Amino acid sequence: MEYQPGLPEHNDNVSHQRPGREFVTLMLAAVVLILIVVWLSGLAVDWAVAQIDPKTERALLEQFSETIELDPETELGPETNSAKQKQLQALLDPLLTCVDQPYQIKLLVKEDEAVNAFAVPGGQMWVTTGLLHSGLSENALSFVLGHELGHFANRDHLRGLGRGLVLWVVSRSMFGGNSGISQLLSPSMLLGQAQHSQGQESDSDVVGLNALQCRYGHVGGATEFFEKLQLNSSSNLPGLHYFESHPQLQQRIDNLRQLASQLGFTESTVRQMP
Amino acid sequence: MSNQVLINIGYLLVLLGLGYFFGRRAEAKHYKDIQRREQLYLALPTVSSEQPIGDISVQNCVLVRGSVVISVDYFKRMLAALRAFFGGEVQAYETLLDRARREAVLRMKESCPGAAQIINLRMETASIHRGANSIGSVEVVAYGTALFNSDSDSTSDGSANAEPIAVSSHPSRSGPTGD
Numbered sequence: 392m393e394y395q396p397g398l399p400e401h402n403d404n405v406s407h408q409r410p411g412r413e414f415v416t417l418m419l420a421a422v423v424l425i426l427i428v429v430w431l432s433g434l435a436v437d438w439a440v441a442q443i444d445p446k447t448e449r450a451l452l453e454q455f456s457e458t459i460e461l462d463p464e465t466e467l468g469p470e471t472n473s474a475k476q477k478q479l480q481a482l483l484d485p486l487l488t489c490v491d492q493p494y495q496i497k498l499l500v501k502e503d504e505a506v507n508a509f510a511v512p513g514g515q516m517w518v519t520t521g522l523l524h525s526g527l528s529e530n531a532l533s534f535v536l537g538h539e540l541g542h543f544a545n546r547d548h549l550r551g552l553g554r555g556l557v558l559w560v561v562s563r564s565m566f567g568g569n570s571g572i573s574q575l576l577s578p579s580m581l582l583g584q585a586q587h588s589q590g591q592e593s594d595s596d597v598v599g600l601n602a603l604q605c606r607y608g609h610v611g612g613a614t615e616f617f618e619k620l621q622l623n624s625s626s627n628l629p630g631l632h633y634f635e636s637h638p639q640l641q642q643r644i645d646n647l648r649q650l651a652s653q654l655g656f657t658e659s660t661v662r663q664m665p
Numbered sequence: 666m667s668n669q670v671l672i673n674i675g676y677l678l679v680l681l682g683l684g685y686f687f688g689r690r691a692e693a694k695h696y697k698d699i700q701r702r703e704q705l706y707l708a709l710p711t712v713s714s715e716q717p718i719g720d721i722s723v724q725n726c727v728l729v730r731g732s733v734v735i736s737v738d739y740f741k742r743m744l745a746a747l748r749a750f751f752g753g754e755v756q757a758y759e760t761l762l763d764r765a766r767r768e769a770v771l772r773m774k775e776s777c778p779g780a781a782q783i784i785n786l787r788m789e790t791a792s793i794h795r796g797a798n799s800i801g802s803v804e805v806v807a808y809g810t811a812l813f814n815s816d817s818d819s820t821s822d823g824s825a826n827a828e829p830i831a832v833s834s835h836p837s838r839s840g841p842t843g844d
Binding site: 394413 | 747
């Protein structure tokens with residue numbers, strides 16, 4: 392046996408494919424897959440939410456009540472039991488007769504500069520001190536409360552929670568916990584969820600508008616909240632709104648005005664908060 | 666919220682781009698170096714057989730080894746993560762392992778100048794990583810037995826110049842009775 396020194400002409404152990412193209416192809420396939428999963432999980436969550444009545448929801452959430460409820464020491468502002476909250480409650484009570492929703496609403500004031508209100512699973516409605524001090528009229532505040540009641544009526548908080556949970560599980564199980572792939576794919580998830588969320592916000596705007604008409608007999612102040620936000624908002628890059636959880640402010644204002652004129656609702660003078 | 670996501674994505678894309686650019690550059694440079702050195706050491710027969718090739722009067726033999734650790738770049742790791750979901754050949758890692766194997770063999774050859782041949786070549790591969798999320802590295806160890814014959818110029822390297830490997834030089838194997 393003789394040794395023949397030599398090197399192979401071709402390296403057969405290495406595939407000569409362009410890795411960039413492979414990456415783009417796989418990434419596109421993953422995005423398509425994610426969008427399908429987001430859509431299907433949305434349907435599944437909607438079905439599941441319809442199966443859970445508010446009583447069961449509250450019972451389920453009681454197990455997690457410590458995380459859901461605000462910490463009374465730090466987050467519940469001094470105004471929780473103040474005259475302001477009583478005023479808010481007085482605004483909310485007549486609206487409850489206008490909006491058909493299955494919860495016993497508990498109103499809480501949250502110490503937060505941001506001008507906002509949230510519908511929390513289990514029937515809690517959080518209103519920020521920022522909203523209370525924003526100088527909105529009584530009608531505008533009623534619209535915001537009506538809008539949140541709309542979320543309860545449609546049980547959006549539960550849907551949002553369910554979708555968020557499903558997406559989290561899906562992205563974790565597909566590409567592992569901290570993987571950059573999950574992060575790279577997050578816009579496609581966000582896109583799927585944002586479109587759904589924007590739809591929910593628009594639906595709740597409609598509920599809020601109807602509640603305002605029911606309560607005051609006119610819809611004056613309906614767009615005041617959004618107009619105020621518009622003044623404070625900074626301009627974003629074009630196209631970015633597709634990924635936002637809320638529709639664009641101008642569009643919401645336009646939609647409300649259009650709907651009001653379609654339904655024959657009129658605007659009249661608003662009442663200022665005392 | 667979406668601004669934050671855009672920042673994250675931009676950050677990741679920059680990492681990917683850097684990984685791709687530097688990974689490819691390092692790879693091309695390494696391959697060039699490997700090819701040059703493989704030509705240089707072509708004349709040293711290196712085989713996996715347990716017996717020497719041809720007639721050789723072995724004067725001494727030495728265990729020789731070469732090892733190398735090569736890291737995978739960020740881009741390749743991402744590509745492999747995607748591939749891990751869809752399945753199929755992980756081509757992203759092929760060049761990594763190919764380079765590591767060839768480099769390890771070259772280092773082994775370089776460790777025994779003057780050897781007549783290296784027999785019994787074996788290779789081991791190990792992955793070095795800290796959990797699933799860290800960037801992984803691969804270690805390849807190549808080892809074999811370098812044979813020196815009387816014609817070999819074995820003076821240029823200390824290890825090759827040693828006495829023929831004697832069993833008694835290993836305390837643990839110093840005889841059937843032990844210590």
